[in-house]
Amino acid sequence: MAGAARHGLSDATAAVAARRRIEALWRIESARIVAGLARYTGELALAEDVAQEALAEALVNWPREGVPRDPVAWLLTTGRRRAIDAFRRRSALDDRLPQLDTGPAPERPDDTDDDVLTLMFTACHPVLSREAQVALTLRVVGGLTSDEIARAFLVSTATVQARITRAKKSLGAAAAGFRAPQADELGTRLAAVLSVVYVIFTEGSSASSGDALIRFDLAGEARRLARVLARLMPGENEVHGLLALLELTSARFPARTDADGEPVLLEDQDRRLWDDSSIRRGRATLRSAEGVGRGLGYYGLQAAIAERHAVARSVADTDWERIVALYEALATLAPSPVVELNRAVAVSMAHGPAEALPLVDAVADDLCDSHQVAGVRGELLLRLGRTTEARTELRRAVSLCGNDRERTILHRKLADLP
Incomplete structure (x- = not known):
């Protein structure tokens, strides 16, 4: 790094340090970078490819030359150059270059022109x-890895990777450009978009792997997108329902971990730490969902x-x-093993x-790879005095x-068994 010697740092x-900064930047800004390049190129698949190439170039250059003053702009500019190179390689430069949006990307798009949305x-x-819609959007918008998506949907990583690959090819074959849907298209795509926001938030609020219980970046991005949707589609009760759910759930974040990041169970949480403003927003948004007049949905x-x-x-x-x-009511509207477990x-x-x-046993086979089933079953057996079976579960x-913090709680419960 040219600046390394000046700052007294070894190579x-x-x-x-540069790699850590790049990883942190990518975690926060990758969706906006891919979205900006998608608007520029008009192709989602190409946008992700050139974004990844720009990231790879940053990993090589920044440790040597220093992190640029505006790293996001650097990645966007590099991605644009790579996109032009890609069009050249296709021998279609004259046909495609006029289609590129060569204007500067807005610093903060307005709600209806949000690149990420x-x-x-x-x-x-x-x-x-x-399945392909959800997997692809989680990948390019949520920044989740294939492993994380697989855990969220209880499928194999290979299945997720195949879905994403097929989805990109299908979009290319359909000549699906990068544009906001027209008003008459919004409803048909809304269910998939809501599902994506929900899964992103779920992964953020209870990380399926790693050493942090809560991934605040994912949860925050999901709330932001839900708020944009609520402003864009005020007449859709499920948009308000989702936003209310995210606000009310995230209100408990401050009390869910202690000072060391260890999880705190619901019965042990200091409810004075819960975010009252988020609770108020959530309850008000839930009233909006009820006021639409079609009853509450999923x-x-x-x-x-x-x-x-x-x-x-x-x-x-x-x-x-x-x-x-x-x-x-939820089980009647949208039956699933997870709903039955929570019930x-x-x-x-x-x-x-x-x-x-018996309700847990009824869904055990459907969720045989879920630690939550075994954990809930262990708790119930312990309350019934069946300690040996509880220990096994x-x-x-x-x-x-898969989450280090959750495993700590489970180990603690095992150690506390009589």
């Missing part, structure tokens, strides 16, 4: 299957459950009967572990858990 130290709707093109019902937790003074004070009823937990709090255990939960 190795400077290289490590446009990127999401492009990735959720109707030519793609729902996300709205979950937000109503989160609201019951948000207004309770303690676990014992929580209206568990109401939560059980809301989960039953079982609520039933255990409302009616006891004996009534809840908690050990299984440890072996399946």
